[in-house]
Amino acid sequence: MTDRRRRIAIDDQRFLLVATIEEGQNLSFYAGQMIAVEKMDMRPGGTEFDFDVHSCPTRGGVAENIMTNRTSLRDELIERRVKTNVRGLPISPGNAVAVLRGKAPPELTYGELQPQVFRSRHRTDPVAWTINFRRAWYAGQGSKTVRRPPQAQWATVAQKAGRQANGSASAGVHGNAGPAPGQADGGVGLPTLDAILRLYVREADLTRYRPSPCPFGTGDMIFDQPGIFQRLGNMFGIEG
């Protein structure tokens, strides 16, 4: 089993990892009515994720065209907008209490993030989805007591990259420092510590899943922004 979970269970539903999305990118796909999106950032500290999840019905297996304005589109398509800290707090409440009592240093634990389930209101089979991962804000905490993923996994990474130092497989990956920019190996060797979104679909929906090359919700919009004269006209009840 790797440190990156590929199979998860939420409320007795089994989900499979089907895609990951990098910051600033989007992914359109067809799937069932329910998906799960996981925010992942392996860096210590908090990260804010800003992403949209849209769904729209399909007809004949492809997403229906949208003829609407921006406001209607937003109301129609966005299931939920997420902009939150990872777990809301830089450290867990339990650790905070421990720190206040002087019993333990603050500790961050990798892998505590829970995927968020999205249910589409549309009943078609399949449902078309788009995830826009706009950006992430990273606020590092600089804690030296970050619990890393299982050492065996990291040791393997270190060995493959030839980073085994001083006979200790974990020595090269235990510290805070990753490869510095401009290092001779071009940064190869340690996992990239970037914020990504991980997309899961229900195991039962796996055969429905396929990415769509054409994002919906962008080319289909009709923009209807009232100009100043139209606004004035509306103000006085003048038609046209």
Added chain:
Amino acid sequence: MRGSLLPLLLALGACGTGAAPDQGADNPPLEAPVIGPSAYAVFAAADLDRGWDVLDAMDTELPDAQRGRIQARGLVSGASGEMMVRFSGTCARDGGFVAAVRAVARRRDVSPVRCEATLPIA
């Protein structure tokens, strides 16, 4: 009375920017940024785990320049079991990306890796 209010209303109306209230620096338009063309490096793995091993290994084994071009990774379809990585660039001008992916895949006994301009529309 109404005539005396008209200039005030006109002045107030002119203060507006014309932008919808849901737009602004804190709430950018819905579209995700589209940065140039993209293409897909596609390969078939024996199973899902083997495919993800290759995709995850790109984090550690691709040079930074190539790693930064990754846009999304995952299944081509749940039915076929093929895996893909979408990257910035085209098949004709991939800047060595597909070759780098091919090397990562070959180290895990996965081959061949081909480049597709778009994903098949089933």
